[in-house]
Amino acid sequence: xxxxxxxxxxxxxxxxxxxxxxxxxxxxxxxxxxxxxxxxxxxxxxxxxxxxxxxxxxxxxxxxxxxxxxxxxxxxxxxxxxxxxxxxxxxxxxxxxxxxxxxxxxxxxxxxxxxxxxxxxxxxxxxxxxxxxxxxxxxxxxxxxxxxxxxxxxxxxxxxxxxxxxxxxxxxxxxxxxxxxxxxxxxxxxxxxxxxxxxxxxxxxxxxxxxxxxxxxxxxxxxxxxxxxxxxxxxxxxxxxxxxxxxxxxxxxxxxxxxxxxxxxxxxxxxxxxxxxxxxxxxxxxxxxxxxxxxxxxxxxxxxxxxxxxxxxxxxxxxxxxxxxxxxxxxxxxxxx
Ligand SMILES: C[S@@+](CC[C@H](N)C(=O)[O-])C[C@H]1O[C@@H](n2cnc3c(N)ncnc32)[C@H](O)[C@@H]1O
Numbered sequence: 001x002x003x004x005x006x007x008x009x010x011x012x013x014x015x016x017x018x019x020x021x022x023x024x025x026x027x028x029x030x031x032x033x034x035x036x037x038x039x040x041x042x043x044x045x046x047x048x049x050x051x052x053x054x055x056x057x058x059x060x061x062x063x064x065x066x067x068x069x070x071x072x073x074x075x076x077x078x079x080x081x082x083x084x085x086x087x088x089x090x091x092x093x094x095x096x097x098x099x100x101x102x103x104x105x106x107x108x109x110x111x112x113x114x115x116x117x118x119x120x121x122x123x124x125x126x127x128x129x130x131x132x133x134x135x136x137x138x139x140x141x142x143x144x145x146x147x148x149x150x151x152x153x154x155x156x157x158x159x160x161x162x163x164x165x166x167x168x169x170x171x172x173x174x175x176x177x178x179x180x181x182x183x184x185x186x187x188x189x190x191x192x193x194x195x196x197x198x199x200x201x202x203x204x205x206x207x208x209x210x211x212x213x214x215x216x217x218x219x220x221x222x223x224x225x226x227x228x229x230x231x232x233x234x235x236x237x238x239x240x241x242x243x244x245x246x247x248x249x250x251x252x253x254x255x256x257x258x259x260x261x262x263x264x265x266x267x268x269x270x271x272x273x274x275x276x277x278x279x280x281x282x283x284x285x286x287x288x289x290x291x292x293x294x295x296x297x298x299x300x301x302x303x304x305x306x307x308x309x310x311x312x313x314x315x316x317x318x319x320x321x322x323x324x325x326x327x328x329x330x331x332x333x334x335x336x337x
Contacts (some may be wrong), residue, residue, distance in 0.1 A: 020086030061126020065091035
């Protein structure tokens with residue numbers, strides 16, 4: 001029997017164990033259940049990331065690296081990070097020889113990467129499985145360079161009842177059975193996956209989380225009637241610490257405080273991220289998750305202009321609700337992610 005995490009807690013050990021267990025047939029089940037939709041969603045996601053040769057992209061919760069391969073195809077170097085050893089092992093096997101993909105064990109809530117070490121970050125069907133998704137957003141903000149983007153592909157809430165109702169029924173009753181048929185033991189896992197989709201915040205809510213984390217120009221668009229939503233946000237060009245450093249000092253005494261001089265936050269003190277391996281020499285424990293380099297030791301909020309961005313009106317760029325032209329008008333909830 002495959003582990004079924006509790007949707008309320010999403011204990012990290014349960015989630016990673018569940019993915020370890022389904023990893024050998026994960027992509028096969030996906031292919032069957034999505035009937036091609038997930039490939040189209042990936043195309044839209046990759047387009048939103050806009051990867052180019054020379055870019056260094058973090059693919060968080062990368063699983064077996066299917067999402068990473070789509071990005072690497074465009075010449076970008078992809079760090080495929082995940083906390084399921086089973087999924088990573090499957091990914092390494094599948095993408096052996098692809099020098100543009102580097103699989104790294106990492107917990108999304110405590111990334112073992114330097115500040116500003118990526119040009120972009122993305123997470124496909126992973127954020128919903130993270131026990132503390134807002135911590136993961138803060139971590140993405142921390143590791144992406146100013147001006148870089150973050151793209152999130154996740155199951156969402158179809159705005160129309162005509163889609164939402166049959167989609168809900170499909171997820172509750174059909175999806176686990178079909179998954180169980182393909183992999184006898186996987187039904188429980190797919191029950192959890194459906195519950196986690198039902199529990200997941202709406203498009204607007206997730207957009208507000210992104211803004212609160214400190215991202216700017218936050219927007220989303222629905223794919224396939226909102227069964228999936230693609231969110232994106234940009235890391236502010238001006239960091240809080242830089243802004244503080246530039247501010248005129250009116251009282252010489254506070255100069256002592258100067259906590260703003262966190263070296264990692266200054267681009268001038270850091271080498272180009274593209275030249276830096278995922279596991280930086282400064283952080284030799286890169287292959288270890290949270291326990292080795294706890295995110296709390298370096299909260300993203302201290303580095304980037306989260307408060308400033310949060311103050312930015314949501315209307316900086318209104319969320320689009322236009323369905324992706326690339327996706328077929330299918331109301332299936334077949335994606336077992
Ligand atoms: C549904 S799979 C998505 C895989 C891949 N992105 C794709 O599009 O096929 C979700 C992945 O999220 C990973 N995951 C969940 N919580 C995580 C966390 N806190 N840190 C790292 N990975 C996590 C799981 O191990 C799993 O591989």
